[in-house]
Amino acid sequence: MPSQKVYKHQLHLVRKDQKYQAFLCLSNQTIDFLTEQLNDYLHPKEWTIFQALKAPKRIHSYAIGRYCAKLASNFFFNEQNLAKINISSGVFEHPTIEYPWHENIRVSISHSDQWGGAISFSEKHPMAIDLEVINPDRKSTIASQLTVHELKIIQNLPLESAAAHTLIWTLKEALSKVFFCGLMTPLKVFEVEVVSIENNLFISKFKNFGQYKGYSFLFGSMALSITLPARSSIQSDFSAFASSLQANF
Numbered sequence: 001m002p003s004q005k006v007y008k009h010q011l012h013l014v015r016k017d018q019k020y021q022a023f024l025c026l027s028n029q030t031i032d033f034l035t036e037q038l039n040d041y042l043h044p045k046e047w048t049i050f051q052a053l054k055a056p057k058r059i060h061s062y063a064i065g066r067y068c069a070k071l072a073s074n075f076f077f078n079e080q081n082l083a084k085i086n087i088s089s090g091v092f093e094h095p096t097i098e099y100p101w102h103e104n105i106r107v108s109i110s111h112s113d114q115w116g117g118a119i120s121f122s123e124k125h126p127m128a129i130d131l132e133v134i135n136p137d138r139k140s141t142i143a144s145q146l147t148v149h150e151l152k153i154i155q156n157l158p159l160e161s162a163a164a165h166t167l168i169w170t171l172k173e174a175l176s177k178v179f180f181c182g183l184m185t186p187l188k189v190f191e192v193e194v195v196s197i198e199n200n201l202f203i204s205k206f207k208n209f210g211q212y213k214g215y216s217f218l219f220g221s222m223a224l225s226i227t228l229p230a231r232s233s234i235q236s237d238f239s240a241f242a243s244s245l246q247a248n249f
Contacts, residue, residue: 005029007245008071012235013125013228020232022121023075024129025068026224026245028114031056034063041070043086043098064116065109072120073097076105092180108177115222127228128177130170134221136162142169145187149207153195157202163218168192170225171204171214178212178227199239200246205230217242220249 006029011022042050046066053059070082077099079085086098087107095109104123111117113133121127142165143151154164172190176182192214193207204214204225215234216225219242228234 005033006071007241009238009241010075011119011238013232014235015229015232020122020125021075022119022125022127023072024117024119024226024241025072026115026117026131027064027068027071028116029064029067030114031060031063034060034067037067038063039083041067041082043083045086045088045098060114061111061116065111065118068116068118069095069107069109069120072118073099073105073107075120077102090180092184093182094177094180108174110174112222117224119226125229125232126178127226128174129224129226130174130177131222131224132166132170132173134163134166134218134223138162139165142166145169147188147191150192153192157195158197159218163223166223167202167216167218167225168195170223171206171216171227174214174225174227175206175209175212199236200242201239217246219245222249 005027007026009024013020066087069087070085088096088098090096095107097105097107105120106123107118107120108128109118110129110131112131115131117129117131119127119129139162150168157164171192172187175190189208191207193205195202195204200217202216206212211230212227213230214225214227
């Protein structure tokens with residue numbers, strides 16, 4: 001399958017006495033490309049769902065989400081035929097991998113505007129991703145869902161206001177995905193406590209979930225956040241990957 005408009009990165013996750021791997025895939029493939037390649041990556045069960053979709057935005061988001069999820073999860077499987085991997089939905093609409101001998105691999109999916117993203121990881125080391133387009137018209141809507149403390153954090157970030165609001169939003173949504181609850185829980189529960197900056201990455205801690213932290217960066221008109229266990233660190237090559245995306249967009 002062509003790799004243009006696909007950006008992949010292996011994440012090396014380090015803990016005190018353990019190491020894990022995860023794999024990130026981002027793409028802004030066009031709907032024309034995605035539909036031409038459907039047979040290469042959609043499982044028959046996914047085909048049934050896809051054929052029932054009518055709205056163009058929903059068609060693109062489903063296709064690019066599955067496309068990224070297959071590429072990300074296949075890091076662990078090395079399957080030549082991606083259509084053998086089925087990404088189904090759990091009872092809370094969270095993505096679940098159906099593949100023989102998948103060794104407890106999970107995947108988190110996000111899509112916004114023309115972009116899709118997915119991260120695959122071991123269930124022993126839970127993670128989640130959120131990707132959002134930076135839209136100044138949504139700033140007031142996002143602000144209405146943030147706490148007073150988070151609005152103060154935004155004022156101190158070296159970012160344009162809409163970008164700062166979107167970054168905080170992605171952190172909260174990525175954290176909610178770890179618990180399979182999405183936005184069904186009051187957003188104040190996922191309050192961001194502090195955001196620091198290391199190189200080109202924003203690293204965050206959460207008020208009510210000290211066991212997790214967030215890594216975020218901006219590229220082009222997009223904000224991306226990944227949540228992971230607080231005592232894990234992503235090796236420095238992740239910063240280089242973020243820099244390469246920022247240079248291209």
